[in-house]
Amino acid sequence: MELIRLENVKKIYKTGEVITKAVDGIDFTVNKGEFALIIGASGAGKTTVLNILGGMDTATSGAVFVDGKDISKWNKKQLTGYRRDDIGFVFQFYNLVPNLTATENVELALQISKDPLDAEEVLKDVGLGHRLNNFPAQLSGGEQQRVSIARALAMNPEILFFDEPTSALDPELTGEILKVIRNLAAEHMTMVIVTHEMNFAKNVADKIIFMDNGYIVEQGTPDEVFGSQNTRMKEFLGKLSNES
Numbered sequence: 001m002e003l004i005r006l007e008n009v010k011k012i013y014k015t016g017e018v019i020t021k022a023v024d025g026i027d028f029t030v031n032k033g034e035f036a037l038i039i040g041a042s043g044a045g046k047t048t049v050l051n052i053l054g055g056m057d058t059a060t061s062g063a064v065f066v067d068g069k070d071i072s073k074w075n076k077k078q079l080t081g082y083r084r085d086d087i088g089f090v091f092q093f094y095n096l097v098p099n100l101t102a103t104e105n106v107e108l109a110l111q112i113s114k115d116p117l118d119a120e121e122v123l124k125d126v127g128l129g130h131r132l133n134n135f136p137a138q139l140s141g142g143e144q145q146r147v148s149i150a151r152a153l154a155m156n157p158e159i160l161f162f163d164e165p166t167s168a169l170d171p172e173l174t175g176e177i178l179k180v181i182r183n184l185a186a187e188h189m190t191m192v193i194v195t196h197e198m199n200f201a202k203n204v205a206d207k208i209i210f211m212d213n214g215y216i217v218e219q220g221t222p223d224e225v226f227g228s229q230n231t232r233m234k235e236f237l238g239k240l241s242n243e244s
């Protein structure tokens with residue numbers, strides 16, 4: 001079943017005289033239970049797409065269907081309800097409240113949730129059963145990010161979005177987060193993630209969307225996208241393998 005459908009979505013920023021086509025007419029779909037990854041160089045438009053999907057930004061034109069409803073036509077109030085009730089969002093930085101424990105940080109978010117899960121149970125699910133009463137400063141970066149994933153999950157969302165959830169973390173801690181996301185994928189949580197973790201992308205994603213300059217250059221299964229003969233795709237993957 002199709003849960004997300006973008007149709008000819010554009011986002012154009014005007015700053016004074018400067019016009020930036022951050023997203024220049026893109027189409028893709030994500031099915032329920034699917035795990036989709038958006039990859040591409042910096043400035044390609046990935047975060048803009050995720051912010052539009054997350055109801056934090058609005059498209060300049062085009063349609064953004066989520067569960068059959070075109071959220072691009074919604075007003076602020078409707079988008080507030082959507083962000084609160086329908087989706088979860090995990091950012092690069094965890095934004096935990098420093099003087100609340102892990103459990104309290106999750107519970108705080110649940111105060112605005114219609115149908116929340118149990119904070120402690122969700123923290124246990126992300127491997128933090130032994131850290132429930134710790135403050136953020138007593139947790140590693142990976143643990144703090146797991147609290148923020150628990151915070152999003154406990155709202156019982158239909159879709160989870162992640163914007164570079166591991167890019168502030170050491171490689172060692174990155175593994176912890178990828179494991180949590182891999183487990184969620186195995187449970188068929190519908191997820192869309194922007195990431196630079198290419199091995200992860202290859203092994204776990206159902207669908208990969210490669211963006212360049214506001215366009216989708218390639219999309220498909222990991223095999224299709226990583227095997228693509230497209231010049232931009234090959235350049236992007238070549239650069240990554242030179243970096244590592």
Ligand code: ADP
Binds near residue numbers: 043048049
């Ligand atoms: P990515 O996530 O792939 O790095 P972004 O979606 O952040 O790319 O940005 C795409 C393009 O849109 C970039 O050229 C960026 O500078 C521009 N952009 C993003 N947000 C804004 C904004 N609020 N105002 C003007 N330009 C923006």
